[in-house]
Amino acid sequence: MDSAGLVRRAVAEFAAAHRVGPEVCVGLSGGPDSLALTAAAVGAGLDVTALIVDHGLQPDSARVAVAAADAARVLGARVHVLPVRVGRGGGLEAAARDARYAALDEARGGRPVLLGHTADDQAETVLLGLARGSGSRSIAGMRAWNDPWARPFLGVRRQQTLAACTELGLAPHHDPHNRDPRFTRVRLRSEVLPLLEDVLHGGVVDALGRTAEGLQADNDALDEWAARVLAEAARGDVLAVGPLRDAPLAVRTRALRAWLLDIGATEPTHRVVTAVAGLLDSAAVADRTQIAVGGDPDVRRVVVRTGETLTVRLTAR
Template sequence: MPGSADSTAEPDSKRGKLHPSIARVREAVRTALAELPRETTVLVACSGGADSLALAAATAFEAPKLGLRAGAVVVDHGLQAGSADVAATAAEQCRSLGLDPVQIRAVEVGDEGGPEGAARTARYDALRDVADEVGADVVLLAHTRDDQAETVLLGLARGSGARSLAAMAPVAGVLRRPFLEVSRATAAAACVASGLRPWRDPHNDDPAYKRVRVRHEVLPVLEEVLGPGVTEALARTAGLLRADADALDVLAADLAETAVRRTEDEVVCDIGMLEVEPTAIRTRALRQAALQAGCRATDLTAGHVAAVDALVTDWRGQRWIDLPQGIRAVRRAGFIVLAPGVTG
C-alpha cells in the first residue's frame, strides 16, 4: 500500500540543515522555472513515486519564490488493482506540500504502440487536457538522468537515428523535465529527506518491460565492464545529439519549404531539389513529407524513410513504397508523390 506524508519525520531543512539532495533538486527546478513570467501556472505530473514526489516538493518550495502558481496532476492509468487509492494518496501528498490546484485524472489506456507507448500517450493527453483546463503554461515531468540513459540505450537497440538517440528534450511544448541532469538516487534521497513516503510501482521491477531489463541488467553490466560513469556519459551523448539534430531539422525545414508542397489530396516532393542535398537533410525532409501525407510519427521507421529516399537516389523502376496508415510513395515525372493508395 502506498504511504502518505510522514508527519513524524521532520525534513532536514526544518531542523536548519538542508539535505544535499533537496538542495540539488530545488536547484534543478529553480533553473527550469527561472525565465517564466510571474503568475504563470505550473503543474507537476505526480505518480506518487519517489522522483515525482521529489519534484512536487521542490516545485512547491521554489515556485512561490518566483511568483508562480504551482499545482499537480495525478494520472490514474487504471492498469493495476488499487490504482485509484494510489492516485488519491499521491494527490493528498501534493496538497500537503501546498500545491493547488491538484487534480486526479483517470484515463483509459488503449493498445496502440504497445503497453508502454499506449500508457504514455494516454498520460500525456491527460496532462495537456488538464493544463488547458486550469490555464497552466507548463507541466513538469520527473524524468531523471537515469531515465535519459535508458532511453538512449533503447534507441540504440532499435537502430535509431540522431533524433531518437537525443532522447527526451528538457523542453517540449508545455512539457519540461527539470531532472534530466539529476540522478534517480538523488531524487529518491530528496523524497525521503522531505518527509515523504513514495509508492513503488511494481511495473518498475517487471522484466516484461524492456526498460526494466535495461535498468536492472544492461546498465549494471556496462558499469561493471566499462567502469562508472556510463549513465552520465549516455545522458551527455543525448544532449550533444539533440543539438546536432535540432540544427539538421532547421536545414531540413528550409529545404521542405521549397522542395515539398501539399495539395488537397497528396504531398509532392521535387526530386531535382532533393537529390543534390546531403543525405541527413534530404531524409529529414522526406520524413516530414510522409508525416504531412498522414503517416504517424510513432509508426514511421528509418527503414520506411530509407526506402522513399531510394526513389530519389537509387531508382531502378520501383513501383511504389508502402508506408504506415495506408500511405504510398511513388516516383512520377520527376517528383515523389505521397498519398493514400497512389500508384505510378
C-alpha cells in the same frame, strides 16, 4: 548531502532559464521522482497544481492516487486526480504513456507540465533508442524543455530524488511495475546499466545524458536545413527530386520524413523513408516502382516517381 536543496535548486534554475511559471502543473505519480519534484517546485516558489493520473492498472491504483493527492496538498499544491482508460495498442507501456500524456495535456489549462524524468531515465531512453537503430533522433533522448513538457531533473540522479523524499519525510509509492522484468526498461535499469557502470568504471549515465544533449543540438541544425530544402522542393503532394538529390543524406532523409508526414503517411519508419529515398536515384527503377507509405483503413497511400518529381497517390484498399 542536502538532496532536498539540490532538487529545489534544479527546479528554480530550470524555471529561470526557460522562463517557466509561476503557474505550473506537475505530473505526480506518487513515486519518489515526481513527489520530490512536487516538493521542489513548491519550495522554489512556483504556484503548483499536481495532476495525478490513475491508470487503473493495479488493484490499489485509486488508493495510490489518494495518497499522492494527500501528500501534494500537505506540500502546498492544488490537486486534480485524472482517471484514464488504458488501451492495449502498441503494448501496455506505450498505451499507458499515451493515455497519461493525453490526460495531462487536457488538464493543464495552458500551463507547462513538469515531469519527473531523471538522468537515469534519460540514459535508459538513449539505450532503448540505440537498440531500435532508427537514427540520431532516436538516441537524442528526452528534451529538457519541449513546450509544454518540462523536465528539470534530467541532470539529477534517481538516488537523489529518493534521498530528497527521505530528508523531507515523504513516503513515496514504489510501483511494482518498475521492478517487473517483463518490461524492457526495467531490465535496462536493473541489469544493463549496472553492468555498463561496472565494466566502464562509472560515469555511464552522465555520459549518455551528454550524448543526448549533443545530438539534440545536431538534430536541430539538420532539421532547420531540411526544412529549407523541403520548402524549395515541395508543392503539396508533389516533391521535386532535384533539391533533395543534391542535399546530404542526413538532410535528405529528414526532408523526406517531414514530407511523408505532411501528406498523411502513418509514422514513417526508417525502412519506409529509405525506400522512398531510393526513388530519388534511378528514374528507370522509379517509373516501375511505388512505395507504400501507410494510410487509413479505407485508403492506401503510395509514393511514385514521375519524371523529376515524386507524387503521392491514393488507392482504395
